[in-house]
Amino acid sequence: MEKMLLKRMYPALLGSALLFGVTACNDDEGSDTPSSDGFSPYVTKVLDYRPAVGQFTNTMPEYEEGDTQEDMNRKVLEAIRDNRRTMISLGGYGGYVVVGFDHTIENKPGLCDFRVLGNAFNAGGQTEYGSSEPGIIQVAYDANGNGRPDDDEWYEIAGSAHLGGREAWFDELQAAGNDIRTVTDYRITYYRPETETPADAEKYIRWTDSENGSGYIAKNGYHAQPYFPQWVEGNELTFEGTRLPQNGLDLSGEGNNFALYKFAYGYADNETNTADASAIDIGWAVDAEGNPVDLPGADFIRIYTGVNQQNGWLGENSTEVMGVEDLHLLEIRIESSALKK
Numbered sequence: 001m002e003k004m005l006l007k008r009m010y011p012a013l014l015g016s017a018l019l020f021g022v023t024a025c026n027d028d029e030g031s032d033t034p035s036s037d038g039f040s041p042y043v044t045k046v047l048d049y050r051p052a053v054g055q056f057t058n059t060m061p062e063y064e065e066g067d068t069q070e071d072m073n074r075k076v077l078e079a080i081r082d083n084r085r086t087m088i089s090l091g092g093y094g095g096y097v098v099v100g101f102d103h104t105i106e107n108k109p110g111l112c113d114f115r116v117l118g119n120a121f122n123a124g125g126q127t128e129y130g131s132s133e134p135g136i137i138q139v140a141y142d143a144n145g146n147g148r149p150d151d152d153e154w155y156e157i158a159g160s161a162h163l164g165g166r167e168a169w170f171d172e173l174q175a176a177g178n179d180i181r182t183v184t185d186y187r188i189t190y191y192r193p194e195t196e197t198p199a200d201a202e203k204y205i206r207w208t209d210s211e212n213g214s215g216y217i218a219k220n221g222y223h224a225q226p227y228f229p230q231w232v233e234g235n236e237l238t239f240e241g242t243r244l245p246q247n248g249l250d251l252s253g254e255g256n257n258f259a260l261y262k263f264a265y266g267y268a269d270n271e272t273n274t275a276d277a278s279a280i281d282i283g284w285a286v287d288a289e290g291n292p293v294d295l296p297g298a299d300f301i302r303i304y305t306g307v308n309q310q311n312g313w314l315g316e317n318s319t320e321v322m323g324v325e326d327l328h329l330l331e332i333r334i335e336s337s338a339l340k341k
């Protein structure tokens, strides 16, 4: 227990290391293995799971009649804890999950600190695109030590398309009609459908957004269950956050071969789980004005679907999550500067 407390406190001490004349960083090198300190490198808590509307909502994980929010949180935890790697879906834009750990994921200077596992893959023979459904990542350091992520403790990881960043494919996809803007303070509302068997499947669940946009989540032929999260009360579902550029391009021109282009770094479910570019440096966290913040670590991580786009028969862009890994506990060393090319 004492060791646990020390470990828990350690990141908080880092910020004041100079005051004490401590060169603590080096002492800790190499000791962060699961076997020596007993901490899990994986998710140990699910605080909230609120997917948006989507073709995998209510099935990943499965909603059963009568399930409450707590039941769904527990099902998500059963899926993604302990390296189980069972996929959960966050649905369309804005859907999110909030997870926690049995320790603080340390923010080591110059190094990536964790990665969110998803199901992104490259199309055959391609490095630029495949299935990339980027989730935006936020981190919270429990500064007031109350065991909860308070509203003023959240900071967003500024990935490659944040802060005016551009991707190599922007021009090509803009020419194809995609909205390639990154919009901060974006807000979307989905409306509960009146029927599960719409006469026009393309007009199944309506949404409106803060950009004066509106549209529908279509019901496709592969997934017949309700797409509106069934344990959520009320007829509207609203999400807010940053909205990323639309990264889906129909290569066929006939709606049957969608390439989902990859962002350079800093998102979930965007790169393959083994690629360095799927790793995240807590040092990339920024405040609401885009200024860097210097966090000692992360106690909680929130992931939300970052793109609002329908991709033909693929359906809506939805971030999937299979877990989170503390790279330091797993002794995986990835220098973050190498990812920011």
Ligand SMILES: [Ca+2]
Binding pocket: 106, 107, 108, 109, 110, 111, 112, 113, 281, 282, 283
């Ligand atoms: Ca770091």
Ligand SMILES: [Ca+2]
Binding pocket: 141, 142, 143, 144, 145, 146, 147, 148, 149, 150, 153
């Ligand atoms: Ca707190």
Ligand SMILES: [Ca+2]
Binding pocket: 118, 119, 120, 131, 132, 133, 269, 318, 319, 320
């Ligand atoms: Ca995915």
